[in-house]
Amino acid sequence: MRRKLAAGNWKMNGLTADLGEAETLATRHPDPRSEVVICPPATLIAPMAARLAGSAVGVGGQDCHAVASGAHTGDIAAAMLADVGARHVILGHSERRADHHETDAAIAAKVTAAWAAGLTAILCVGETEPDRDGGRTLDVITAQLDGALPEGAQADNTVIAYEPVWAIGTGRTPSAAQIREVHIHLRDALARRFGAIAAEGIRLLYGGSVKPANAAEIFAIADVDGALVGGASLKASDFGAIIAALDAA
Numbered sequence: 096m097r098r099k100l101a102a103g104n105w106k107m108n109g110l111t112a113d114l115g116e117a118e119t120l121a122t123r124h125p126d127p128r129s130e131v132v133i134c135p136p137a138t139l140i141a142p143m144a145a146r147l148a149g150s151a152v153g154v155g156g157q158d159c160h161a162v163a164s165g166a167h168t169g170d171i172a173a174a175m176l177a178d179v180g181a182r183h184v185i186l187g188h189s190e191r192r193a194d195h196h197e198t199d200a201a202i203a204a205k206v207t208a209a210w211a212a213g214l215t216a217i218l219c220v221g222e223t224e225p226d227r228d229g230g231r232t233l234d235v236i237t238a239q240l241d242g243a244l245p246e247g248a249q250a251d252n253t254v255i256a257y258e259p260v261w262a263i264g265t266g267r268t269p270s271a272a273q274i275r276e277v278h279i280h281l282r283d284a285l286a287r288r289f290g291a292i293a294a295e296g297i298r299l300l301y302g303g304s305v306k307p308a309n310a311a312e313i314f315a316i317a318d319v320d321g322a323l324v325g326g327a328s329l330k331a332s333d334f335g336a337i338i339a340a341l342d343a344a
């Protein structure tokens with residue numbers, strides 16, 4: 096039985112004054128059925144982990160470097176995230192693929208580094224709007240999964256987030272049938288590469304404009320094990336409503 100997961104991606108939002116939102120969330124959801132993680136900007140990982148210590152809400156990073164240490168100004172190693180309390184790291188987010196020209200091979204190296212540091216990688220895949228309009232969605236996602244997920248993926252080190260690029264921050268979401276089609280495809284692709292046992296255990300999240308208003312509908316789709324939530328994870332009231340919908344699904 097896969098435990099559901101609600102992961103919040105604060106992106107480049109949040110100052111120390113906003114840590115109270117995370118504390119409020121943890122106070123309102125002391126014992127959720129679902130696993131709950133917030134991935135704040137790197138500057139807030141340590142203080143957020145300290146403020147949430149002992150609560151049911153975990154903390155994660157939004158990226159890590161592929162190597163353990165060295166001359167990489169401005170970058171953060173996976174072990175550094177783990178050192179300050181992160182247990183997860185988002186990798187291959189479409190904003191990093193676009194802003195930092197991250198390739199699948201580069202992302203795969205980061206996933207390997209995350210695993211070596213004991214972190215669970217939340218690997219993002221998803222098609223652009225031209226990909227979908229051109230009927231290439233499943234091919235694009237297969238290529239991303241094959242290229243960015245190294246050998247060794249298993250239930251306790253990997254989560255896959257299906258995030259259609261055109262749905263992120265736009266208020267648009269795919270139909271239930273479209274989400275289901277991709278999730279079935281992902282589960283099959285994982286089974287072919289890693290075997291049925293690993294594939295059955297790896298959680299598949301949907302991400303892209305998940306809000307309190309549409310969460311229950313999305314979580315009712317078979318094979319959706321939770322959500323990666325951007326904008327709606329910034330406020331305890333919104334993210335809390337999404338967690339409640341996931342717990343009830």
Ligand code: PEP
Nearest residue numbers: 263264302303304325326
């Ligand atoms: C995201 O950035 O991963 C995301 C899903 O964003 P939003 O929920 O704001 O669409």
